[in-house]
Amino acid sequence: xxxxxxxxxxxxxxxxxxxxxxxxxxxxxxxxxxxxxxxxxxxxxxxxxxxxxxxxxxxxxxxxxxxxxxxxxxxxxxxxxxxxxxxxxxxxxxxxxxxxxxxxxxxxxxxxxxxxxxxxxxxxxxxxxxxxxxxxxxxxxxxxxxxxxxxxxxxxxxxxxxxxxxxxxxxxxxxxxxxxxxxxxxxxxxxxxxxxxxxxxxxxxxxxxxxxxxxxxxxxxxxxxxxxxxxxxxxxxxxxxxxxxxxxxxxxxxxxxxxxxxxxxxxxxxxxxxxxxxxxxxxxxxxxxxxxxxxxxxxxxxxxxxxxxxxxxxxxxxxxxxxxxxxxxxxxxxxxxxxxxxxxxxxxxxxxxxxxxxxxxxxxxxxxxxxxxxxxxxxxxxxxxxxxxxxxxxxxxxxxxxxxxxxxxxxxxxxxxxxxxxxxxxxxxxxxxxxxxxxxxxxxxxxxxxxxxxxxxxxxxxxxxxxxxxxxxxxxxxxxxxxxxxxxxxxxxxxxxxxxxxxxxxxxxxxxxxxxxxxxxxxxxxxxxxxxxxxxxxxxxxxxxxxxxxxxxxxxxxxxxxxxxxxxxxxxxxxxxxxxxxxxxxxxxxxxxxxxxxxxxxxxxxxxxxxxxxxxxxxxxxxxxxxxxxxxxxxxxxxxxxxxxxxxxxxxxxxxxxxxxxxxxxxxxxxxxxxxxxxxxxxxxxxxxxxxxxxx
Ligand SMILES: *[C@@H]1O[C@H](CO)[C@@H](O)[C@H](O)[C@H]1NC(C)=O
Ligand SMILES: *[C@@H]1O[C@H](CO)[C@@H](O)[C@H](O)[C@H]1NC(C)=O
Ligand SMILES: *[C@@H]1O[C@H](CO)[C@@H](O)[C@H](O)[C@H]1NC(C)=O
Ligand SMILES: *[C@@H]1O[C@H](CO)[C@@H](O)[C@H](O)[C@H]1NC(C)=O
Ligand SMILES: *[C@@H]1O[C@H](CO)[C@@H](O)[C@H](O)[C@H]1NC(C)=O
Ligand SMILES: *[C@@H]1O[C@H](CO)[C@@H](O)[C@H](O)[C@H]1NC(C)=O
Numbered sequence: 001x002x003x004x005x006x007x008x009x010x011x012x013x014x015x016x017x018x019x020x021x022x023x024x025x026x027x028x029x030x031x032x033x034x035x036x037x038x039x040x041x042x043x044x045x046x047x048x049x050x051x052x053x054x055x056x057x058x059x060x061x062x063x064x065x066x067x068x069x070x071x072x073x074x075x076x077x078x079x080x081x082x083x084x085x086x087x088x089x090x091x092x093x094x095x096x097x098x099x100x101x102x103x104x105x106x107x108x109x110x111x112x113x114x115x116x117x118x119x120x121x122x123x124x125x126x127x128x129x130x131x132x133x134x135x136x137x138x139x140x141x142x143x144x145x146x147x148x149x150x151x152x153x154x155x156x157x158x159x160x161x162x163x164x165x166x167x168x169x170x171x172x173x174x175x176x177x178x179x180x181x182x183x184x185x186x187x188x189x190x191x192x193x194x195x196x197x198x199x200x201x202x203x204x205x206x207x208x209x210x211x212x213x214x215x216x217x218x219x220x221x222x223x224x225x226x227x228x229x230x231x232x233x234x235x236x237x238x239x240x241x242x243x244x245x246x247x248x249x250x251x252x253x254x255x256x257x258x259x260x261x262x263x264x265x266x267x268x269x270x271x272x273x274x275x276x277x278x279x280x281x282x283x284x285x286x287x288x289x290x291x292x293x294x295x296x297x298x299x300x301x302x303x304x305x306x307x308x309x310x311x312x313x314x315x316x317x318x319x320x321x322x323x324x325x326x327x328x329x330x331x332x333x334x335x336x337x338x339x340x341x342x343x344x345x346x347x348x349x350x351x352x353x354x355x356x357x358x359x360x361x362x363x364x365x366x367x368x369x370x371x372x373x374x375x376x377x378x379x380x381x382x383x384x385x386x387x388x389x390x391x392x393x394x395x396x397x398x399x400x401x402x403x404x405x406x407x408x409x410x411x412x413x414x415x416x417x418x419x420x421x422x423x424x425x426x427x428x429x430x431x432x433x434x435x436x437x438x439x440x441x442x443x444x445x446x447x448x449x450x451x452x453x454x455x456x457x458x459x460x461x462x463x464x465x466x467x468x469x470x471x472x473x474x475x476x477x478x479x480x481x482x483x484x485x486x487x488x489x490x491x492x493x494x495x496x497x498x499x500x501x502x503x504x505x506x507x508x509x510x511x512x513x514x515x516x517x518x519x520x521x522x523x524x525x526x527x528x529x530x531x532x533x534x535x536x537x538x539x540x541x542x543x544x545x546x547x548x549x550x551x552x553x554x555x556x557x558x559x560x561x562x563x564x565x566x567x568x569x570x571x572x573x574x575x576x577x578x579x580x581x582x583x584x585x586x587x588x589x590x591x592x593x594x595x596x597x598x599x600x601x602x603x604x605x606x607x608x609x610x611x612x613x614x615x616x617x618x619x620x621x622x623x624x625x626x627x628x629x630x631x632x633x634x635x636x637x638x639x640x641x642x643x644x645x646x647x648x649x650x651x652x653x654x655x656x657x658x659x660x661x662x663x664x665x666x667x668x669x670x671x672x673x674x675x676x677x678x679x680x681x682x683x684x685x686x687x688x689x690x691x692x693x694x695x696x
């Protein structure tokens with residue numbers, strides 16, 4: 001359904017370059033194996049570091065830009081061509097098209113005008129199926145057929161290099177090869193395991209696997225890159241031998257290859273499936289109710305060991321692919337219905353990236369979803385990153401929000417955080433959620449207290465789980481009290497946009513706090529605390545009346561909200577207004593929405609509306625889409641069309657940034673945000689539409 005739909009409509013809207021067609025758009029970086037903070041492999045496309053998006057001729061990279069050797073070759077009637085990567089001296093096959101869905105990247109590549117390959121990278125998305133979602137593996141399916149009516153003798157080759165096991169190419173890798181349950185696998189790891197440690201954002205512990213189905217025609221080899229690839233070019237197969245000389249990643253670059261004979265290939269397609277991923281028994285260090293604990297990966301609760309998980313995953317392709325396609329179709333159809341094809345360009349690109357910043361950990365009884373604040377600073381479980389990402393989680397499975405908030409409640413309710421406001425994060429660096437027992441986190445008191453209260457109400461509205469309020473009422477009230485003190489006249493502090501600096505009396509931040517006070521009233525109501533409910537709603541209504549006088553400049557033509565009170569010429573994206581619609585708090589009059597809808601088009605630049613008057617040159621795409629979701633149709637479409645155009649045209653080549661210059665679409669100097677889960681916020685409009693259709 002989805003494919004045929006894209007084939008008819010999508011192609012009309014696609015971007016055509018010299019050779020390849022990109023559908024529905026040409027992303028800055030194409031997702032290949034994108035499943036968790038440590039399995040995040042991309043293909044740079046944008047002109048600033050990428051090759052336009054052609055799989056043959058350039059190496060895949062980790063989101064940081066570090067090369068991950070991953071090769072694809074095809075041998076047709078004794079002649080060999082490269083379809084992925086940049087191995088030396090092997091001519092390139094010709095890419096015809098690239099298409100992405102929420103879970104898949106699909107390349108069509110021709111070799112010598114004789115055969116066509118359809119290479120599908122599937123990073124499964126199963127938000128309601130935690131067993132499958134917990135597995136940090138990804139698929140690559142290679143389908144080959146003859147193009148010219150003749151039969152051709154075809155062998156395919158693929159390898160990964162030892163670069164996958166560490167961010168430091170000087171360290172020693174070790175490896176093994178095996179067979180289990182009709183699946184053959186290369187296993188590779190860093191020899192000196194460094195549990196819970198990173199090097200350049202890469203995991204320095206765990207085992208990587210590269211597997212395929214054990215069948216006739218499969219050969220394998222480990223060894224130096226040129227030797228292994230050379231053997232395939234010469235013979236069309238590998239000697240099925242092991243290099244037992246464990247050595248540094250950069251010492252005659254060991255690679256782990258398969259050569260697979262497909263025999264004689266005609267018009268009916270022949271396919272081969274590969275599975276690739278990372279197994280870590282222990283995933284997170286967490287300071288929770290029981291003190292400091294080590295949390296296993298959640299898949300450990302379903303599978304005895306790495307190989308049980310790997311072989312299940314490999315054989316699960318039909319079911320996993322179906323579940324992912326169902327979600328692909330839903331996201332695509334809902335997005336097009338909500339705001340058209342340009343909106344689907346955004347949501348579809350954001351889905352994998354948002355989920356891939358997360359990891360399911362713990363046990364069947366007690367599990368959590370942990371999130372890495374990728375690229376901005378690596379913090380664990382940052383509240384003001386969970387919050388912008390939350391629309392995709394609410395839309396796909398609201399229980400995931402509970403799994404993200406639970407560790408926060410557990411840590412702060414067991415006395416591990418001394419401040420009266422909510423903490424910013426649970427650890428300075430992923431995968432350590434060791435908290436801030438001395439209260440030394442980056443302080444964003446108003447921001448985080450509000451975010452927590454807003455997300456709890458949005459969760460309860462969708463789940464009906466009022467027990468959740470009862471369990472956490474004491475600390476929710478503690479945070480609400482802080483909001484009562486600080487929301488109307490916010491002290492000089494940071495908002496989530498910390499790169500923009502401290503400021504007192506921020507109009508947008510005050511609005512978030514005031515809506516959160518009203519949300520606290522509703523939470524109180526839901527558990528029959530009527531007098532608290534009345535008190536909070538009275539305060540919120542009083543504040544919002546005053547806020548309209550303090551925060552709006554209605555004398556200007558056109559009128560607009562100001563960035564900070566009394567600073568009449570300033571303005572900014574009033575994205576926290578979204579919460580009033582999300583929660584149905586109906587606190588803010590329609591006139592405020594109308595004012596902002598009328599204003600944004602008057603300050604827009606080439607690729608969008610700048611974040612605020614402090615920094616006219618950049619904006620945040622998540623916040624633009626929060627504003628779009630509650631704007632008039634015309635203003636909404638302006639935001640969406642500009643951002644979709646940015647996706648096609650940006651020179652950036654790192655995974656979908658949420659921070660870019662509105663003039664030329666590049667990164668702001670020194671601020672290279674990439675692969676962040678905040679792009680989950682692009683689901684803002686889908687979430688509101690879901691609310692309207694009663695599908696909560
Ligand atoms: C491929 O090479 C083999 C062995 O050298 C040879 O027998 C065969 O005829 C060649 N096939 C083609 C299509 O050139
Ligand atoms: C996590 O904490 C451990 C000590 O328990 C430390 O060795 C490791 O480097 C930390 N990881 C990161 C990414 O900071
Ligand atoms: C390669 O290593 C694997 C695992 O140790 C072993 O099963 C296999 O027989 C070895 N292959 C050769 C050709 O020695
Ligand atoms: C915030 O605004 C109010 C009202 O304009 C003003 O009295 C107060 O001094 C401002 N606060 C700060 C910290 O500037
Ligand atoms: C209402 O809330 C304020 C501020 O949190 C508090 O000081 C006051 O005691 C509350 N009143 C009642 C009746 O609960
Ligand atoms: C008004 O805003 C501008 C920039 O947005 C800032 O530089 C200036 O300090 C602000 N003035 C006051 C009084 O807050």
